Amino acid sequence: MHIFIKNMVCNRCIMVVQQELDKLEIPYSTIELGDVEMETAPSPEKLQQLGKQLHTLGFELLDDKKNTLVEKIKTTIIRFIHSNEGEMLNTKLSVMLQDALQVDYHYLSTVFSSTEGLTIEKYVILQRIERVKELLQYDEMNLSEIADSLGYSSVQHLSQQFKKITGLTPSGYRQLQGNDRKPLDKV
Template sequence: MKQVLHIKNMVCNRCIKVVKEELEKLDIQIEDIELGKVAISKSLDTSQTEEVRTVLHDNGFELIDDKKSQLIDRIKTIIIEKTHYSNEGKELVNFSEVIANEAGYDYSYLSKLFSSVEGITIEKYIINQKIEKVKELLVYGELTLNEISYQLGYSSVQHLSNQFKKVTGLTPSHFKKVKENKRKPLDEV
């Protein structure tokens, strides 16, 4: 019987690769794998579940069992996908609509649940993810601040700069001059 495993901190394509390789080492047949979840061909027994839990933990992931945690992880995955990996125009993303549609729940319910468990609002989480993407793009140095602002859906460079300074304490230009890498892994944002 098919089973879906929900996995916390699985936020990039390398994460998918690592999880896939580790599950294959345990002879677990994968039917489908994407950010945050893996569909396997047959249900795991208790000892297999513990093996999976251990191997995931050893690689910085976590098996999520309860529905609310799965829902919160799904919200985070949607935001990370849209902010960091989506090729569609980010200026068009209405996060509340996208999150409600993809998670299958009313946005106000999701917003309250997220805030109560995570201690920050979904909006603040989105801002933090966007700022991490700005940092990444600034470090690469391939785009102007104006292009970054447009790509991430900011109304203006000034709006991006103000938000960036509020979150990091630095202006984007000062951040770019500082040679230390102040970026965070996505699962720590």
């Protein structure tokens, strides 16, 4: 049995969910972004307790099929963008999502757009821009390396997209003292 959890977007989130499962003595076999595979189905009472506790921590148990699918799309995209595997970035997004979720891309796109109010492609752009912000703050890569690592066709394309979304050039953003990055679950 699988349970799906909204806003579970990082390794720290996995650790928090793992701690809650352990506290409630709910056996599980694996925990990944947004997904917990259970060894056995927990009682409805335990599941309700887990849901309440996760809600206080900013997570949400998903029971609706469309919301679950949207969360799977988001976590797949986050993994895709943050994987640092250059060959993955050469894969067409629609093919990657279809292969990962075993669902027709047109259906994925329709469900995502109707649920989130933006297209999958726009969501990917927003996630990529957040990743660019992160890499700019680390200051370990130049813009050309960042563009290459995130699959942009050129530095100019990255810069134009960055300015369109943030209102700043990448170099202007790098010079900012403050951090205006969004948590991945708020993108």
